[in-house]
Amino acid sequence: MRTSDVWQGWTDLEKRLEFMAGLERRTKCQSCKLAAFCTGGCPAVNLYMTGNIYEPTTTDCHITAVYISLLHRKEKAVKAGAN
Numbered sequence: 001m002r003t004s005d006v007w008q009g010w011t012d013l014e015k016r017l018e019f020m021a022g023l024e025r026r027t028k029c030q031s032c033k034l035a036a037f038c039t040g041g042c043p044a045v046n047l048y049m050t051g052n053i054y055e056p057t058t059t060d061c062h063i064t065a066v067y068i069s070l071l072h073r074k075e076k077a078v079k080a081g082a083n
């Protein structure tokens with residue numbers, strides 16, 4: 001399922017949306033508290049690293065958790081009036 005290209009971005013939006021909407025296929029994501037903020041990793045990386053486009057790597061999940069934590073921290077700072 002090719003959905004994108006490193007140089008051109010998303011080349012098949014319909015397939016990309018199918019991947020993003022496929023939470024029932026992303027079993028690891030179903031119980032993840034970050035699922036509302038995350039689209040399940042890069043399909044190509046998932047396939048290369050885990051053998052399944054719907055199975056994200058643990059490393060990607062940790063990176064997502066750090067990004068979201070930083071975003072929440074920034075959001076709190078903005079609400080508190082800091083820059």
Ligand code: SF4
Pocket residue numbers: 026028029030032033034035036038039040041056060061062064065
């Ligand atoms: S952090 Fe990992 S398990 Fe959680 S929704 Fe994202 S890809 Fe899925």
